[in-house]
Amino acid sequence: MPRLTHVDDTGAARMVDVSAKPVTAREATAKGVVTCSPAVIELLRGAGVPKGDALAVARIAGIQAAKRTPDLIPLAHPIAVHGVQVDLEVLDEGVEITATVRTADRTGIEMEALTCVAVAALALVDMIKAVDKLAEIGRIRVVAKSGGRSGDWRRD
Amino acid sequence: MPRLTHVDDTGAARMVDVSAKPVTAREATAKGVVTCSPAVIELLRGAGVPKGDALAVARIAGIQAAKRTPDLIPLAHPIAVHGVQVDLEVLDEGVEITATVRTADRTGIEMEALTCVAVAALALVDMIKAVDKLAEIGRIRVVAKSGGRSGDWRRD
């Protein structure tokens, strides 16, 4: 039967020991979306108004958060993040965020990809909340990973 | 016409000056959900297996993230967080997270509530990802706020 790996037999939280695992190249991609109003979409497309650094702020917030994942997620292992790419695509009903994170380390990097997307989304909401109180963050999920013992995987 | 408040006329990111705003009591509540498999729900309900600290880890991660919001969100103001309550409700198809954050400060505390929910959700995914690769974070949104110039507001 499956069990929660981050708690021991008595239920106590712990950081699982990975010191014996080999260093291998790993990659994970996560996605998410910030749903917002047509007025915000127009602003982000820069229709006559300077959108300027708006998308850059979200991208940079995401990259920095990927590096800070072990500080945010209590039981996550410190991982040396070796590469981060964050793409923001302005669609008609929102902004889709895609983050790909790479490392050569002992454990998977999915949490870094998810944290990158979540914080980029939060930073975007921070910038648009004065214009759109109803902005909502959704569908944050891992879409692909490769490397490590469990091998390649892609969400259908 | 509405504009993005966090960029100036040339599009440059800035932290908006709030030093002249009065200190007032403010509160914000945000919600979100982690959708997961029946097997995870069973584990979180503790059916015969120690779930132990699992929900506590998510709660604590959320509380700490609320305090760290200005460090994560580039243009957010430092706010002295004066109270945080995080509730996790295990439903049939996922875990609903509700965070209420309070302060007496110069600017709104919605970002702290949203960050609290997002990081509690990430911490939960971290603990269940070995059992459920498809766990997904969704519907992160402000549901109510009070205090400040814009007054009370509740999402319908």
Next chain:
Amino acid sequence: MPRLTHVDDTGAARMVDVSAKPVTAREATAKGVVTCSPAVIELLRGAGVPKGDALAVARIAGIQAAKRTPDLIPLAHPIAVHGVQVDLEVLDEGVEITATVRTADRTGIEMEALTCVAVAALALVDMIKAVDKLAEIGRIRVVAKSGGRSGDWRRD
């Protein structure tokens, strides 16, 4: 009957709401001791060997940790630390650390004083551990506090 204030009726951890408490001047003093070998004491007294920055490192680590208390202690409130004094006295069987911390804020500053002493002690152990494996940190406690609703208090 007394109860743990940091957990609610269901046992869930929370940050207690202090937004309605008044801002008042507060001060707390904590003490602790690092017990170490005569050889270390001799080194710290600078007998013929440069002790240089050794005590300064511990002092500075303590001051910085006082500022970082809400980041280390999950349910502690962010407090604007307004003054910190750390004294290290080299005694015959160890080093006594005394920290006094001041603020004008809504809640007590004992945790900042204790954290200051604990981290100053850890930094000192870090510097002497190559010479004394048996160094031990002990007796970390609040010895006096003033200000706030509970008024002045001094440990007998």
Next chain:
Amino acid sequence: MPRLTHVDDTGAARMVDVSAKPVTAREATAKGVVTCSPAVIELLRGAGVPKGDALAVARIAGIQAAKRTPDLIPLAHPIAVHGVQVDLEVLDEGVEITATVRTADRTGIEMEALTCVAVAALALVDMIKAVDKLAEIGRIRVVAKSGGRSGDWRRD
């Protein structure tokens, strides 16, 4: 004659160069105790009152502090913490904290184990201080280490 390794010949603090040391598996165990009143012990044993997340908060604070050791201890090297286990045993006159930390890195991990115990103890004091002003942290020490050039060691 022994000397303080963290200061150079002029007494200036420095971070000792370990880049030429090999990566080896290392483990350290530290212990400490929080002495508290019978009333607190009763609360922590959950006699009729929800103790809930109280011990979990201390455990998680300790795990996170282990990861943050190089940020707290000025001359400590960044180490990739690969595993942390924190046990809290409620005894009659206090709570004994034991932390075991593992890594595969270039330098010892004792400071991480000590920091883990110290911050878990501080977090526990934070939760009980409203009930017991006299709570005291003591006996923080390394009890065992293995790996690295100096080999295995156990405190008698």
Next chain:
Amino acid sequence: MPRLTHVDDTGAARMVDVSAKPVTAREATAKGVVTCSPAVIELLRGAGVPKGDALAVARIAGIQAAKRTPDLIPLAHPIAVHGVQVDLEVLDEGVEITATVRTADRTGIEMEALTCVAVAALALVDMIKAVDKLAEIGRIRVVAKSGGRSGDWRRD
């Protein structure tokens, strides 16, 4: 005779107590320059090549560093930064950085302005160092301040 305010009579570092000082509006402006090669200037002016987020990264790094000043500068007081504006002007022989920081707090905000400029400059160097090894940061200084007991001041 003048003395160093951050060390006491015995020379020990301390954080000066400001808890009795009144909260007043304060502003400080600092400047600095990153000297770089004509090739870099051309890139930053976007001559046929996407410069994209380059200046935004420096601006955001500066804003975030202003908030993190008390974490970087050991004896600096925590200050609630209420507004930050960072301007980067691409000149013929380098990039001039100007930061204006505002607060309503108990002590001056010059260190926040200086830290903002210094870290924006470091972030810029990080992005251009592959093209210009000789990039140099210079002339970081306070150019104006207002508010607080010492009143308005402007560098000639």
Next chain:
Amino acid sequence: MPRLTHVDDTGAARMVDVSAKPVTAREATAKGVVTCSPAVIELLRGAGVPKGDALAVARIAGIQAAKRTPDLIPLAHPIAVHGVQVDLEVLDEGVEITATVRTADRTGIEMEALTCVAVAALALVDMIKAVDKLAEIGRIRVVAKSGGRSGDWRRD
């Protein structure tokens, strides 16, 4: 034609992937200077007044900042800093700061050396600004590096 490596073809900021680069020993040395008044120089030389921890504070701030470089510089890679030496030389017209940083990692350590110098300089200015409003930080630059693909380099 040279290009900015930290932005992609569309101008979006990214963290360049270094996971395939080999781990090699690397070293970088940076320098900078804090120009200050004769009165400050006299104080730092300790003429009749305790200068105490003043230079130690700057040294320690620099060492800690070197470790925190990836947290400050948005697109910098996390690097395990393996050794840091900071020297402060009190000259007639200012204080010259020299930092040498070492690692065994996948990418260069120049940014760590520069950040170390910049933050040591900021910490020094913090301590002398009450005595010398005109203190200025200048000439922060890499003076030598070795290791890595690009080999040894020394500024003329």
